[in-house]
Amino acid sequence: xxxxxxxxxxxxxxxxxxxxxxxxxxxxxxxxxxxxxxxxxxxxxxxxxxxxxxxxxxxxxxxxxxxxxxxxxxxxxxxxxxxxxxxxxxxxxxxxxxxxxxxxxxxxxxxxxxxxxxxxxxxxxxxxxxxxxxxxxxxxxxxxxxxxxxxxxxxxxxxxxxxxxxxxxxxxxxxxxxxxxxxxxxxxxxxxxxxxxxxxxxxxxxxxxxxxxxxxxxxxxxxxxxxxxxxxxxxxxxxxxxxxxxxxxxxxxxxxxxxxxxxxxxxx
Amino acid sequence: xxxxxxxxxxxxxxxxxxxxxxxxxxxxxxxxxxxxxxxxxxxxxxxxxxxxxxxxxxxxxxxxxxxxxxxxxxxxxxxxxxxxxxxxxxxxxxxxxxxxxxxxxxxxxxxxxxxxxxxxxxxxxxxxxxxxxxxxxxxxxxxxxxxxxxxxxxxxxxxxxxxxxxxxxxxxxxxxxxxxxxxxxxxxxxxxxxxxxxxxxxxxxxxxxxxxxxxxxxxxxxxxxxxxxxxxxxxxxxxxxxxxxxxxxxxxxxxxxxxxxxxxxxxx
Amino acid sequence: xxxxxxxxxxxxxxxxxxxxxxxxxxxxxxxxxxxxxxxxxxxxxxxxxxxxxxxxxxxxxxxxxxxxxxxxxxxxxxxxxxxxxxxxxxxxxxxxxxxxxxxxxxxxxxxxxxxxxxxxxxxxxxxxxxxxxxxxxxxxxxxxxxxxxxxxxxxxxxxxxxxxxxxxxxxxxxxxxxxxxxxxxxxxxxxxxxxxxxxxxxxxxxxxxxxxxxxxxxxxxxxxxxxxxxxxxxxxxxxxxxxxxxxxxxxxxxxxxxxxxxxxxxxx
Numbered sequence: 001x002x003x004x005x006x007x008x009x010x011x012x013x014x015x016x017x018x019x020x021x022x023x024x025x026x027x028x029x030x031x032x033x034x035x036x037x038x039x040x041x042x043x044x045x046x047x048x049x050x051x052x053x054x055x056x057x058x059x060x061x062x063x064x065x066x067x068x069x070x071x072x073x074x075x076x077x078x079x080x081x082x083x084x085x086x087x088x089x090x091x092x093x094x095x096x097x098x099x100x101x102x103x104x105x106x107x108x109x110x111x112x113x114x115x116x117x118x119x120x121x122x123x124x125x126x127x128x129x130x131x132x133x134x135x136x137x138x139x140x141x142x143x144x145x146x147x148x149x150x151x152x153x154x155x156x157x158x159x160x161x162x163x164x165x166x167x168x169x170x171x172x173x174x175x176x177x178x179x180x181x182x183x184x185x186x187x188x189x190x191x192x193x194x195x196x197x198x199x200x201x202x203x204x205x206x207x208x209x210x211x212x213x214x215x216x217x218x219x220x221x222x223x224x225x226x227x228x229x230x231x232x233x234x235x236x237x238x239x240x241x242x243x244x245x246x247x248x249x250x251x252x253x254x255x256x257x258x259x260x261x262x263x264x265x266x267x268x
Numbered sequence: 269x270x271x272x273x274x275x276x277x278x279x280x281x282x283x284x285x286x287x288x289x290x291x292x293x294x295x296x297x298x299x300x301x302x303x304x305x306x307x308x309x310x311x312x313x314x315x316x317x318x319x320x321x322x323x324x325x326x327x328x329x330x331x332x333x334x335x336x337x338x339x340x341x342x343x344x345x346x347x348x349x350x351x352x353x354x355x356x357x358x359x360x361x362x363x364x365x366x367x368x369x370x371x372x373x374x375x376x377x378x379x380x381x382x383x384x385x386x387x388x389x390x391x392x393x394x395x396x397x398x399x400x401x402x403x404x405x406x407x408x409x410x411x412x413x414x415x416x417x418x419x420x421x422x423x424x425x426x427x428x429x430x431x432x433x434x435x436x437x438x439x440x441x442x443x444x445x446x447x448x449x450x451x452x453x454x455x456x457x458x459x460x461x462x463x464x465x466x467x468x469x470x471x472x473x474x475x476x477x478x479x480x481x482x483x484x485x486x487x488x489x490x491x492x493x494x495x496x497x498x499x500x501x502x503x504x505x506x507x508x509x510x511x512x513x514x515x516x517x518x519x520x521x522x523x524x525x526x527x528x529x530x531x532x533x534x535x536x
Numbered sequence: 537x538x539x540x541x542x543x544x545x546x547x548x549x550x551x552x553x554x555x556x557x558x559x560x561x562x563x564x565x566x567x568x569x570x571x572x573x574x575x576x577x578x579x580x581x582x583x584x585x586x587x588x589x590x591x592x593x594x595x596x597x598x599x600x601x602x603x604x605x606x607x608x609x610x611x612x613x614x615x616x617x618x619x620x621x622x623x624x625x626x627x628x629x630x631x632x633x634x635x636x637x638x639x640x641x642x643x644x645x646x647x648x649x650x651x652x653x654x655x656x657x658x659x660x661x662x663x664x665x666x667x668x669x670x671x672x673x674x675x676x677x678x679x680x681x682x683x684x685x686x687x688x689x690x691x692x693x694x695x696x697x698x699x700x701x702x703x704x705x706x707x708x709x710x711x712x713x714x715x716x717x718x719x720x721x722x723x724x725x726x727x728x729x730x731x732x733x734x735x736x737x738x739x740x741x742x743x744x745x746x747x748x749x750x751x752x753x754x755x756x757x758x759x760x761x762x763x764x765x766x767x768x769x770x771x772x773x774x775x776x777x778x779x780x781x782x783x784x785x786x787x788x789x790x791x792x793x794x795x796x797x798x799x800x801x802x803x804x
Contacts, residue, residue: 003561005554011447015323018273018304022326025271025300029328036554042448043508055551058558058665060565071508074483124483126498129326179547180578215610215660230662240579240607279715283591286541286572290594293539297596310716311776339776342751392751394766397594
């Protein structure tokens, strides 16, 4: 039984996701469909790309991952299916797939042009239902990716901020806020694990700072901390609260990490 | 493997939908349950009816569609199962089923009176869990609809505004706002496809107007357009924004469509 | 085919629930996963416990119920799997499981210590994905609970307010607000069914009162009523509105129920 996952910005208060699932079940009645997230902010390609990159690798090999954050629907933007050694990815060619693919070995990229694998009538505004859903269902059923359309050799890449490291000092920025108000940065744990320091301080703009800790409740309720989050990136959190609100953080806020000076070496 | 779909106004922040699914799985452990939408505004029969009408036909033949928007639960309103040539519909008899049924050929309407197909204890306020869920599960398992209760020959019909057409001018109104703030009207594409005109202008109250276009990004960000949406109805949209907010639209706002006057024929 | 249910405070606007499902499907590809509720207010153990207690018993025997409302994740709080005569429960040992278990006969409690049943790498902040999801999947596949870790003989119990009854007068309080704004109290229907009175009055603080009725629409739109809700507890509702908002109710607001004085016995 194959798995199809969905990331979209369709929300859950209309029928869009339901109609996509109906379209998939007509073609692949035994597929298991898993919602990853339908609350990507409307048209926010970076947020959608991050959600997919943070979750796709936890699914069984062979899973078909569909992402529809598609402000250019109906225009000349391409639609893609991309096969890697582990998964198949389906979505518009606007960068939303590219973040997940940075860690995958791509074996084929195809343009979704063959109308035999689309709905009979394709609407102008809902390729999620009329193109991406049927294509994903056919792929989950075992249809060869090469049948879907012309082979391509590249895709649109999302411009993504990279952390910078100078000796032991790492500089990055906030790239995502989760439901709890935790601020996820682009500073990954490799920045820490390869260093010999045991203790780190996290500096946020406007002179605020906190320590890198092992779990939330090590600081008092309402106090901030840095923590390596479940995505492998440094997060700024507040125990029992929203770091976004409490610290008034924004996407792009600069975050710097430095080794703690040992108390014994402090001089005045 | 049969499919049951759900449209409700239960929201997803309690356990109501989960309890319905549990009740269904106890009877039909292999059924595939698909959420269409649980965010119908509380008690809003028209919005629920529209969501079901916009999505039911994308599901496999034989799907059991359940809708529970039921402000009269526990009162004397009837509960129904309705068989058409393609699907089975289950819900309260308050009009919420009627919009989807306008395009279906009804073969049987039955009142849900036979308590053998309900929960052992039926609560006063949650027929979703205690009546509609078990009935849907039995139907998905192949129980004949006639066993559920007395045959009826009519159902409550929703009063629904119809578009009016006078020669090439079509007049309708806004009937639904989706998650993106697109305003869906009751003007269907047949109003355009049967006409010889190639270019149309959409007039919204207070002298505002826009053109009927093929995709969102053909206009500049923040600009309005008319577009035939994925439901087959004319929608007012704003590229990259919410038409509802930007244009201050409401349910019932009048929308008129006229052929564009050709530039050459304009006289002053 | 076994069923796993999920109650969490992860929300649905990130990828957390999706990643948990991926982790489960890798181990148990044929399991049916049902979302009960991911909108438990962040870290609100009482609300999560109530949602689970209100819904778990509607699922098939053998269902594995997972609840992750876990502000102490990464600290020394225990993680548990608890077997009863009907179900298996999985979650942190912070009281969130205890309300559901009050009506269940516990046969075994085990601490989730055996890392063979966790993810290869366990993050500090997301035991939902790395501990609870894989453990639930193994249990759904038939793994014996004793393999998961050391046997325990108790769990953390939630402090829960109990109703008090003095002759025919029952005193309780509001313990939960649902999506519709109905106020669920801790006064259960047994308080009424064992009494001989036929008619009851519900007193809310500040001298407000309403009658215990059989369904919402028996009172006029906007008017309050008491009703035995679908959980078996007394609820304060407003026909067509939100009792929480209309009556300005809060968690902990005192509610008293008394038999109605018969009109005939009123003396002035």
